[in-house]
Amino acid sequence: MKEDIIFNLKQVHHRIEKACQDSGRDVSDVQLLLATKTVPADKIQIAVEAGENLIGENKMQELRDKDAELKNLNINRHFIGHLQTNKVKDVLKYVSCIQSLDRLSLAEELHKQLQKEGRNIDVFVQVNTSFEESKFGLPPADVIPFIKEIKKYDTLKIKGLMTIGLLDVEKEKMRPSLRLLREIRDKIYEAKIENLTDLKLSMGMSQDLELAVAEGSNLVRVGTSIFGNRFLGKEIWNENIAE
Numbered sequence: 045m046k047e048d049i050i051f052n053l054k055q056v057h058h059r060i061e062k063a064c065q066d067s068g069r070d071v072s073d074v075q076l077l078l079a080t081k082t083v084p085a086d087k088i089q090i091a092v093e094a095g096e097n098l099i100g101e102n103k104m105q106e107l108r109d110k111d112a113e114l115k116n117l118n119i120n121r122h123f124i125g126h127l128q129t130n131k132v133k134d135v136l137k138y139v140s141c142i143q144s145l146d147r148l149s150l151a152e153e154l155h156k157q158l159q160k161e162g163r164n165i166d167v168f169v170q171v172n173t174s175f176e177e178s179k180f181g182l183p184p185a186d187v188i189p190f191i192k193e194i195k196k197y198d199t200l201k202i203k204g205l206m207t208i209g210l211l212d213v214e215k216e217k218m219r220p221s222l223r224l225l226r227e228i229r230d231k232i233y234e235a236k237i238e239n240l241t242d243l244k245l246s247m248g249m250s251q252d253l254e255l256a257v258a259e260g261s262n263l264v265r266v267g268t269s270i271f272g273n274r275f276l277g278k279e280i281w282n283e284n285i286a287e
């Protein structure tokens with residue numbers, strides 16, 4: 045098990061490096077986040093001992109269950125799943141970044157809680173660039189107004205945009221949903237919104253990380269290629285079910 049994880053991690057880093065080379069990008073511009081939903085803490089620990097430090101979890105329950113084993117490790121945890129407003133307070137105990145900010149009511153609730161605690165948090169705005177009903181995220185056209193609106197919440201540090209791309213067996217069908225996230229970022233730059241000059245793109249998973257890097261990803265979120273398959277059959281990309 046340990047050897048497998050270490051081997052897989054090397055493979056994934058090779059894939060990222062190769063994708064960077066192929067698109068003339070600097071490998072230091074692309075970070076790897078381990079998507080660890082359903083992965084037990086001991087396996088995560090193996091990856092951390094191998095040098096990883098960025099973990100993404102989708103559920104409050106899993107953050108809590110794994111916390112005892114993980115909290116003393118030198119890691120950063122991000123929340124990458126759909127976040128219900130009533131879980132905000134609990135999730136904030138564990139994470140340094142919310143990558144799934146997708147609605148005003150959530151921004152409001154986060155701000156309220158963060159103000160109480162006297163702290164800030166990093167956020168990524170989740171965008172539904174594949175236009176699939178099974179995914180959360182703002183419609184692309186709503187992103188700029190949304191960002192303008194949440195600028196008033198000074199506890200939320202807007203770090204970038206996140207998407208779950210369209211997954212398909214045909215590679216080129218996956219590219220448009222990744223490219224679109226980059227185009228939305230460019231539009232945000234063009235809109236010259238105060239202080240938003242360095243936005244990162246969180247996109248790319250086991251199946252599409254090469255394409256995502258080619259389209260400008262700064263943060264790939266990889267689970268299966270490192271820890272193996274989670275689910276048998278089923279529609280794994282229905283975020284409603286994953287919830």
Ligand SMILES: *Cc1c(COP(=O)(O)O)cnc(C)c1O
Nearest residue numbers: 079124249250265266267268269
């Ligand atoms: C599970 C998950 C990933 C990783 O997907 P894999 O196909 O296992 O690499 C990335 N992003 C999010 C939001 C996820 O929930």
